[in-house]
Structure formats: C-alpha cells, structure tokens
Amino acid sequence: MKVLRLLIAAALLATPAIAPAQTTSSSNPDFAVGPQYDSTHVYVAPADFDRLMASFIATFGGTTSKQGVFQVTPTTSQTISQVAMTPVGLVSVFGFTTPIPYPFGAERTGYLVTDIDAAVAAARKAGAVRLVETFPDPIGRDVVLQWPGGVTMQFYWHTVKPNYAPLATIPENRIYLTADAADLFVTHWQAFAHAVIVSDDAAAPGSEIGRPEGHYRRISLRSGFGDLTVLVTDGALPWPFGRDMTGYAVADLPATLAKATRAGVETLVPPHREAGRVSTMVRFPGGYIAEIHSTDH
Incomplete structure (x- = not known):
C-alpha cells in the first residue's frame, strides 16, 4: 500500500543490502526479493491500534515505523498506518477511520517483487486473477491478486530498491x-x-x-x-x-x-x-x- 511502503523504506533505510532472488531463466524468472520484505496485513479498529502494536513488539522485539493517518488505497479512504518490524517477521497494520474500499482487507500478505509488470503477467499465467489492477504510489506500484481457493495477496514494487535487514527466523x-x-x-x-x-x-x-x-x-x-x-x-x-x-x-x-x-x-x-x-x-x-x-x- 502506497504510503505504508514509504514508511517501511524510511524506517529501514540504514539496514544492510541483500541481493534479490536470482533469475532461474530468461523465460521463467523468479520475482521474489526475500521474506524480510514480506508482511502480514492486519486490520484492526482504530481504538485497538496502539495496543496491538505495543503487544506485538513486546512479544517479539523489534521496532515500528512512524505512525500516521493516510490514504493507502487507489480510491478515497483514510487509515491509521504503521509497520511492526520484528526479527520473526513484519506486520503492516491498518486502522481505517473510513469505510474500507473493496477489496482491501481481504489480502493476507504483501510481497515485494523485482518487476511488478512481469510478476503480474507471470502470476496471471500461473492462474492468479487481479482484484485490483496495478496502481501507482509515491515510491512505486502495487496490485492485489487472488489465487485458486480465494488466497488473496498484494504485490508491491519500489522505484528505488529497499534494503531490509534479514530476519532471524522465517514466518x-x-x-x-x-x-x-x-x-x-x-x-x-x-x-x-x-x-x-x-x-x-x-x-x-x-x-x-x-x-x-x-x-x-x-x-x-x-x-x-x-x-x-x-x-x-x-x-x-x-x-x-x-x-x-x-x-x-x-x-x-x-x-x-x-x-x-x-x-x-x-x-x-x-x-x-x-x-x-x-x-x-x-x-x-x-x-x-x-x-x-x-x-x-
């Protein structure tokens, strides 16, 4: 989600760079960058937002990005947005103060990809469908996809490649x-x-x-x-x-x-x-x- 990605990038700007996943072949590339760039999307009531963030960090350690209220969807909306960055994984937390635009709230994860257009084309070829077509944000682009069985996820891409610290364990x-x-x-x-x-x-x-x-x-x-x-x-x-x-x-x-x-x-x-x-x-x-x-x- 657009402003949220900016928050993550700013919060982790000083972390060491890691190499993206390697391409397997020119006709069948791997678009993954790494699990430390992937987050679970969590939606809560605004009144519970701070308690959730505090309890997650208290449980697993780590830090949070700066909290703010933003529009993070391609249509008009407002949400409290913040990221908890822990050694065991990231959560992107949203507390919408307006109704949540469709289909946001259904996506379970956000995955960073090396090339969003090519990744979307490959995902569609592999059986995924777009619930929201690729839309721009201030630092890159995003898309919401659904796989067989109703498995919904978001892909995102940054204009400037982010550098996130590796995780201690993979979620x-x-x-x-x-x-x-x-x-x-x-x-x-x-x-x-x-x-x-x-x-x-x-x-x-x-x-x-x-x-x-x-x-x-x-x-x-x-x-x-x-x-x-x-x-x-x-x-x-x-x-x-x-x-x-x-x-x-x-x-x-x-x-x-x-x-x-x-x-x-x-x-x-x-x-x-x-x-x-x-x-x-x-x-x-x-x-x-x-x-x-x-x-x-």
Missing part, C-alpha cells in the same frame, strides 16, 4: 483450503514462485487443527517469498483454527509466551507438540490471531 504463511482447491493452488504457486515442496503429509494428526479424532493433509513449501503451509481439511474447523494467517518461529516458546501474556496477549490454544515442533495459538489485542512455534528438541 510461515498458513493457508487453509479444502481438497477442491489445494492441489490447484499448490501447482499454480509452484509455477509462479519456484516453490519447492518440503513435505506433504497426507495423514497429519488432526490434533494439530483441534480435531484429535482424525487426520488432515499438511503441505509445506519454501520459496524466495518465504515458507508457506497449506492445511487441507474439509473446512469444518473448531475455533480458532483457520483464523490464523501467519506462524512465527521463536527460539524459546515459554519465554515468548510469558512476554506475550504480560503484554495482554491471550493464549487460545495451549502449547502442544506437532510435526517436530511445539506450537500454540494466540490472539493479540484488536483480534489478530497468530500461531507461534519453536523447534521441538
């Missing part, structure tokens, strides 16, 4: 789909993002999604855009599963949860072992639900 984009769309989404995302399937477990324990009586399919992928997990279910999910968009990897889960609790974060799902890690589900002030995990040694 996990968590996408819940039914079997109707899961394979189609994975195939199309692989074609576009050059994603590699790290694992595909057809009988993952249902306890991981609050259904201990059965199993589900869990597909983990990795690309220059970061980690992505597709949780394939019949769609009948108990609260709060399916409401989480991002999983954050931390070195010490008990210590992180202790900090979160002190910051007013509610634990929705107690820590439990799953797939080689210990995982929990939390809700930040304002309603943002996230998964947090650490490696189970």
